[in-house]
Amino acid sequence: MKVKNASEIREMIMEIPMENRRVFSIAAHIDHGKSTTADYLLAKAGLMSAETAGEKRMTDSDEEEQERGITIFTSVVVLSYEYTKIDSDGNETKEQYLFQINDTPGHLSFTGEVSRALRGSDGAIILVDALEGMMTQTETNIQLAVGEEACKPVLFINKADRLISELRLKPDEVFGKLDVIANQVNNLVKKVCPKEFRDKWSVTFKDNSVAVGSAKDGWAFTVEILQQKGLTPAVVFEKYQQDDKKWLRENLPLDDALLRMVVQHIPHPGISQQYKIPKIWRGDLNSEAGQALLKADRDGPLLGMITKIFIDPRSKRATLIGRVFSGTLKSDDTIYLVNRRQKQRVKRLGIMEITDILDVPEIPAGNLFALYGFICPAGESFYRDGEPLEGFEKITYAAEPVVSRAISPKKAADLSKLGDVVRTWIMADPTASYNLDDKTKKIVLEGIDPLQIEILITRIDEQVPVDISDPV
Numbered sequence: 001m002k003v004k005n006a007s008e009i010r011e012m013i014m015e016i017p018m019e020n021r022r023v024f025s026i027a028a029h030i031d032h033g034k035s036t037t038a039d040y041l042l043a044k045a046g047l048m049s050a051e052t053a054g055e056k057r058m059t060d061s062d063e064e065e066q067e068r069g070i071t072i073f074t075s076v077v078v079l080s081y082e083y084t085k086i087d088s089d090g091n092e093t094k095e096q097y098l099f100q101i102n103d104t105p106g107h108l109s110f111t112g113e114v115s116r117a118l119r120g121s122d123g124a125i126i127l128v129d130a131l132e133g134m135m136t137q138t139e140t141n142i143q144l145a146v147g148e149e150a151c152k153p154v155l156f157i158n159k160a161d162r163l164i165s166e167l168r169l170k171p172d173e174v175f176g177k178l179d180v181i182a183n184q185v186n187n188l189v190k191k192v193c194p195k196e197f198r199d200k201w202s203v204t205f206k207d208n209s210v211a212v213g214s215a216k217d218g219w220a221f222t223v224e225i226l227q228q229k230g231l232t233p234a235v236v237f238e239k240y241q242q243d244d245k246k247w248l249r250e251n252l253p254l255d256d257a258l259l260r261m262v263v264q265h266i267p268h269p270g271i272s273q274q275y276k277i278p279k280i281w282r283g284d285l286n287s288e289a290g291q292a293l294l295k296a297d298r299d300g301p302l303l304g305m306i307t308k309i310f311i312d313p314r315s316k317r318a319t320l321i322g323r324v325f326s327g328t329l330k331s332d333d334t335i336y337l338v339n340r341r342q343k344q345r346v347k348r349l350g351i352m353e354i355t356d357i358l359d360v361p362e363i364p365a366g367n368l369f370a371l372y373g374f375i376c377p378a379g380e381s382f383y384r385d386g387e388p389l390e391g392f393e394k395i396t397y398a399a400e401p402v403v404s405r406a407i408s409p410k411k412a413a414d415l416s417k418l419g420d421v422v423r424t425w426i427m428a429d430p431t432a433s434y435n436l437d438d439k440t441k442k443i444v445l446e447g448i449d450p451l452q453i454e455i456l457i458t459r460i461d462e463q464v465p466v467d468i469s470d471p472v
C-alpha cells in the first residue's frame, strides 16, 4: 500500500479507471478479528503507527465502541494499492488500485448498519475465526451480503496462529479444520447467492479466494502467494516454532493476501451493478437511467443512496455517507430525497476517512461519498433536483424491534428538545423506532435488543438528561 497525500487521493477518486476500483465490506461474527484486520490495513496505509495497530482500534472511533470493545459504527476507509500482476511467463506489471472499505459491526444490535454498508458495496471479505469456525452472525452476514445485497464473497480465515500455538494441532489437523470452514462457507454461499452465480461464486483455496492468516501477527497467505515465493504452508509451523512472527509479517504480509484476493475476485462497480441494480432498483432498466445504473456510468442521470449517518460523538454533527450508483454528485448540488419528498443543498462533499472528511468537488458513480448539509434517515435514495427517478428498494434488515424502553426528560421543559434528539438518532439507526406516549409524556424507544436501546439512550442522555424506565 502507498501513502498518498490529499490531492493524490482526490485525483484518484475522480480519475482512476473504473476497472481499478473496488468497494467492499469486511463482515464477521463479533470478536473474530474484523477491527484488528481493518486497523492493520490502516496502519499499512500510514494512517496509524504500526505499534498501535492491533491494540488501539481506530475503526472503533466512537468512545462507546472503545469502551465496550465492539464496533458499532460502520467506518469507511480509503486505500490505494499497487497490484503486481504476474503472467504465466513470470513477467511482472504493476497497476494502481483504489479501495473503499466499509467496516461493519459484528454485533447483532447493529445489523442495520451491516445491511446498509453492504448495499453500498460490491463485495465482502467474510472473516471467520479459525478456532470458532462459522457462527450465527457469520451465517447472517453471508445471507445479508451474498443473498440480499449481491456482494461477491472472498474468505479470510483469521487467528490461524491459535490453531498452532494454542491448540498445538498438527499440520494435517490444521488443514482439516480450514477445509471444514471453507466448505461450510461455500455451502451457504451456494445456497443464497444470485441464481446465475451458483456455480461461480465459490470460495476455494485452489482459485485463491480463500486466505489464511493472523491479523494479530500481521500475516496471511493464499495458495498463489505461497507458490510465487516457492513456499509451502509448512513454513508457518516452522516460524511459530522458532517464534519468528517477524519473518511471517515481512514475507507474507496480511494486506497483500487480502488485497490481491479483492483485486482478483471482487468485481468493479461497472460489473457488479449489472446484476446488483436489477435486485435493488425496480425502475425501467431500458430507460436512460436504467442503462446508466447498470454500467455505473458517471455521465448518466444522478442516482444515489445514503447508507449511513455518522454522528460525531463530540460535536454531534451528522455526516451522511453513501454511494453514487449513476451520474456524478457535485459539491454544489441540490438533491431531492425520494422518501422524504424534500429538496436539500449539499454544503460539503468529499470522502470519509475514519471521522474526518476530505473535500472532493465531484464524486462519480461507483464511489462512496460523505457529505454535510442536512440530515435524513439512513437508507434514503436521492436524485438531482428536477431530474426525478425511481428510488432504490428498501434494505432488508435481519431483525425486528422487540424490546422497548420509555424515557422522559429530567426537566419537563426539555420534552420537545428530547424529541429532536431522539429523531436524529433514529435517523442514524432506523432499525430502532420511537413514539410519544401522550398520556405519560414519555418517549418509548423500540429496538432489536437491550444493548441497542442502552447505547441509544446513553447517546441521547448526553444531549438531554433523561429518566429511564425498565425494559419491556
Ligand code: GDP
Binding pocket: 028, 029, 030, 031, 032, 033, 034, 035, 036, 037, 054, 069, 070, 071, 106, 158, 159, 160, 161, 162, 213, 214, 215, 216, 217
Ligand atoms: P471484531 O469484534 O471482529 O472487530 O474483533 P477484534 O478485532 O476486536 O478482535 C477480537 C479479539 O481477538 C481481540 O482481543 C484481538 O486482539 C483478537 N484477535 C484478532 N485477530 C487475532 C488473530 O489473528 N490471532 C489471535 N490470537 N487473536 C486475534
